[in-house]
Amino acid sequence: MSATGAAGLAGATGGDRLRVAGSILRRIAGVFVSVVLTFLGLTCVTFVIGRVVPIDPVLAIVGDHASDEVYQRVRAEIGLDLPIYAQYGRYLVKVLHGDFGTSVITSRPVLEDLLRVFPATIELSALALVIGIALGIPAGVIAAAHRGRWQDQLIRFASLLGYSMPVFWLGLVGLLLFYAKLGWVAGPGRVDTGFDDIVEPVTGLLTIDSLLAGETGVFWNALGHIVLPASILGYLSLAYVARMTRSFMLGQLGQEYILAAMAKGLSPARIIWVHALGNIWVQLVTVIALTFGSLLEGAVLTETVFAWPGLGLYMKNSLYNADLNAVLGGTILVGTVYILLNMLSDLTYPLVDPRARRTA
């Protein structure tokens, strides 16, 4: 927002300038406070949930057969003998120092784990989102333009199906058809065993890293592995994007400027794809940002079916083992991403809406 804000300031007087600067400062302070409060709430709720679940976290570390002595020592080591508010306080202090603790199930620092698993999820979700947008928006527009006719029915049916179908089932059927029967794509996992460990991680996105390293064999193999899970996640986001696009478009198509454009003799294609679509971008950007956020955290079942070593699988495993450090770390990561996405979509509004540029 600062760039457009500066542009707006160019013609302002000194007093105005001060006032605007003050308001920007206030806004930044407001955002900061709300971010801090969100984080506090997030960690607090997760922490309490993690402590009230009837699972003994010590069991996850020492196993069922450990002696009482070992059990008690580990319990004290992870601070479970302290009252819950003291445990929470201890945790917060550590987090503020950038220490998310060590995961009990991987025995590595949680931060290191997250940095390792998160790129796999980003890669999957980003591709899914591209598929969702590239197909979902046109589908929504077409449905709205042909409201009530067969095109609309077909698209609404397909998107309802995508929205209500369990992703777990869809994943297995997809594997059965495209991997087992047709052999068009590769199976579960991120890359074939033979191609494993060839490329050093740079970005953590295997398709990009393999291209950077010039390993085209790895690239094609990785692409073969990602295309199916990404398509299935993409179908889910397509369903949502198409439905929302359709309803936004219907809102626009009923407006008077559309009538005016038609009266002017503009082609229906131009009216729909340029005028009407152009007016719903702001809403769409929000929808897309939220879709991306939900893809990041919502890939749990997809990652399980496809043995995809990403955040979803990591979080699921941590939850099952009451690995509180990992769960909290993951929650904070997802929360941060949501907040960043929200800010990012705010920043994009002026790009797609000229009015936002003027009033910044």
Next chain:
Amino acid sequence: MSKYRILAGLLGSALAMPFAASSWAETPKDTVVMAKKIDDIITLDPGECYELSGVEMLTNVYDRLLRYEAEDLTKLVGGVAESWTISDDGKTFTFKLRPNLKFQSGAPVTAEDTAFSLQRVAILNKTPGFLITQLGITKDNAKDLIKATDPHTLVLTITENYAPTLVLNVLTSIVASIVEKKAAMEHEENGDLGNAWLKTHSASSGAYKLLGWKPNESVSMEANPSFRLGAPKLKRVVVRHVPETASQRLLLEKGDVDIARDLTSDQLAAIAGNKALKTEEFAGSDTWYLALNQADERLKNPKVREAMRYLVDYQGMTASFLKGTFIVRQTFLPKGFPGALDYEPFKLDVAKAKSLLAEAGYPDGFEVRMDAQNTSPMTEISQSIQQTMGQAGVKVAIVPAELKQVLTVYRARKHEIVAVNWGPDYLDPHTNADAFVYNVDDSDNSKHKLPAWRTHWLIPELSAETLAAASEKDAAKREMMYHDLQKKSTDDGAFVFMFQPVFQVAEQAHVKGLVAGITSDLTFYRLITK
């Protein structure tokens, strides 16, 4: 409209992406690729590891002082040790090491390394630490009781009264894995004896060396060309974590994995007709049982306990939904275990159970809660029990929960009935006797919180017999003592022993040589060929 054509074109090209099937239908020729659930691994340090998958990996990575080898799973032989002698009082064990053994680093395996490896288990005292400490070796006296007297001689002294066979059996377990002292100490942090580093690295002299462990993803290992029994046939083993068993099946069918370890019985049935695949059956070592809480007045009644044993349809379950994956087992030692007794006195008999309940003063039965794990097959087993107990008026309310929750309830002794399973710690009958027929202190502060304690079964007499069996030096007499303990606990214990699992491993038809014994300590990769 031209837009449609563009859209159709996009869709079409997306569907016809050029992924030729042939590029990923085979695993590398020199590599075994195995699909298995391995998310239980939390460490690969043999002084700390106690999870089934982790122990299996380390069985293949580290050599041990003594072993049961893949070639004969029933015979105790030397691993790193070539021979051993036991003092007359049964307390001092002297091991002569094999000459010319080498670690993966190339350094020779010395008695100093073996002493260090055993000492560090007692000093670290992590989860498997009790295997060593139960012998009376603690972190304070470990360096005095475990000594290298010359480069090829290790002397170990125990302070507890234990049968020599028991001690030798413990020395075939995970804690007797031999770690290279120099490599471990080079990576020591804050006096951890290399623990942090060894979680993800190996310093071993076994059949393989560890290449890497990526949590929730894979464990890979590479053949050790200088392994004392000869280099493994295939150069690499990659164990891939595939959590969804249906995905494991697809990977196997497509040839992307050589071996799938966790297929369910319906998936195994579905691939039965596929000529490119085969299945092999291996007995498991777990005991699946019900524990009846003896703090509960009703369940404490011997007649009620006996009635409960007649209200489980053992044979009906193994003939139907457990077919091919479980066998009936009504004693606390699994079939194939040293000292195991084949004894199967119970079958479903509602009439008999009803009369026992009437004698006990419960002619109309009672209501009882049963905690049970919420995954298959425990769900089906508990439903079957609910149904058959219901026929005698015992109304079972099943409390399904995640396994760790069930164990938390059980360990806190808050159950009425709990349906769980138990795996032995090492290949000696004492491991399960200690769990099921030993409890001399039923207080909350007991040092010994295994199943008998957890279900409030206070048994001073049986416990004395368990201790006597553990220290009996005459092997034949010792076996008879375990037979007696099994019979007594099956007839009149606080447990209803039900089943033992059988594992089906599915593999490509040309894959041979996986050896899977009844415990993770006996699962060997080194003979696999394809």
